Amino acid sequence: MCAVRRPPALPNQPGPPFNAAAARRLRAALGMDPGHVAHHLRASYGMPYATPDLVLAWERGAALPSSPELTALSGVLWCSPGELIGRPRTLREHRIARGLAPEDVALAVGFELLAYLAMEEDGRWQGTERQSAVLAGTLRLSLPDFVTVTGKEEKLADLLRSAVTTRWQAYVRPVGKLVPLDRRVLENVLRPLYEDYQGRMTATLTWGDIPAGGSADDKGKDFLAGIVGHFWDTVAGGRA
Template identity: 40%
Template structure:
């Protein structure tokens, strides 16, 4: 596996901020079971070398900072979220009940194949809210597509699918879809009313823009209404 993202400048800044020498850093890492010479820390800070995942975890602990700080990024991918939570691939796979090779393939190929239960355990382990979870596992587009079908047509037939997708009770999903379907219907009623009344083009365009903005925010509004994120206990 390739080295994780790492910022030499952030590592040096974190060390200087708490006033440690490279020797003191490696001494702290040794207490965590990672043994190196001070020169290794210097090589990381100068960009000559980069730490492995295990070394990154130990370095963050030794420097009293978060892993994302040393990676100098806001976690977005599945691997980055895993690293931010100090999980090795093996430990996370075990936590969610997935074969480690299957998990590693999902992470490397950006193609999540976990069961509904494994997906909910993943969200719990990584502390992901439903919207972020769907983005991380590549299903945000799927949610948006199903929601648009639901508000534009027969919403009831999509209830079970959406409940599984976001990990929310079907009853709450049904309530959310009913509300959204009604809201979307009111947009159409307003538009057709102004069309029949032969309102000016500017007013029709204004309503169309409002509807487009509403559709853009549809996934987040749905997740809020459904109170998604009910997770089973491991």
Template identity: 40%
Template structure:
């Protein structure tokens, strides 16, 4: 994959997605290899396509784009979730200039934001960012430099009275408060089950205490996982004004 400062960096390649798209089209690896080779102008063996699909080899940026062309899909359909502002822009199919114009900032300002993966725009510019690039919540929170603040809030929420934390959480994570309320309640109940089990037999109590501590340590990861499940089931992004 391209280096982090590549102006057209894509998120990590998702082998299973590529294999699924090819299967849906009814194409062989040989047919895909021929199309990729035609796009790139250099030979590509069917075994290499198979290696990409099984994860034993990682295609370069140009090969991901060629593979997308061969499979009649977008490169975004063949990669995982964007984790940086640069990856969000690339997935959206925008240039540096187009992105800067959409956000109402200069190209230099946007390049600096990408280079540092740090977003410090005004509320209006932030809304434009959310509309234009649709960054995944983890990516947006990290770019705003609020990951640690989020973890602190989540730990407090699941260990105390969680409903009072929905508002503060919604000001960090750009999603519908109703969605956050649902997920926060699930996190609270999960933690309370482990916490409640610490009063059992000695060995079970030790195990439950360790599980509860590990849950708190990775509380933000649990939040993102629950959110992905809820939003996937609902079939909508659930985004709102941060």
């Protein structure tokens, strides 16, 4: 009997970020070996090519399951797809993590299926404010995740870099257009970010002008590279 070959992944449908350690841990907790998992994938989910070697390859990070394979694996392991996914970043990954079909999300936000799938593929959300709110609720997106999946993160990064290197007060309103936070909250976030950056640029020398832990330029570049993360940390850290 010829071995059944695994279908190739579609080039425009990459698999989600897979948490191999979680898959291995969940399987062990159920008292299953890779052969049991492969059997259930074949018998219950129509994957005749599933073998113990394929399951082991997933668990070792040598291969990544496609989206349908991950959904089937979560069924075998009695968990949600989200438990087998690393931190989702894209619109497609968040949908898969919630175990939703694209038809479900498209219907909820009021888009034709093909239009919604096109937005998943190119990563450019085109929804109105109301549709964006429905999307956030449907996928249970945090505010940082919402900014990322709607393609606003790079614009936010540009504004934040300008805010901490020039006059932060001038960027409260532009940032507020991207991030629905109260003006006072934004002021109390942008001010300490500005002070933090400026402090890194000036407090870099010890006695005798010996560099302390790297040059001002290096410290400034590192801070600017992670500016979006610093922004969300400040929001969440209660400094606002």
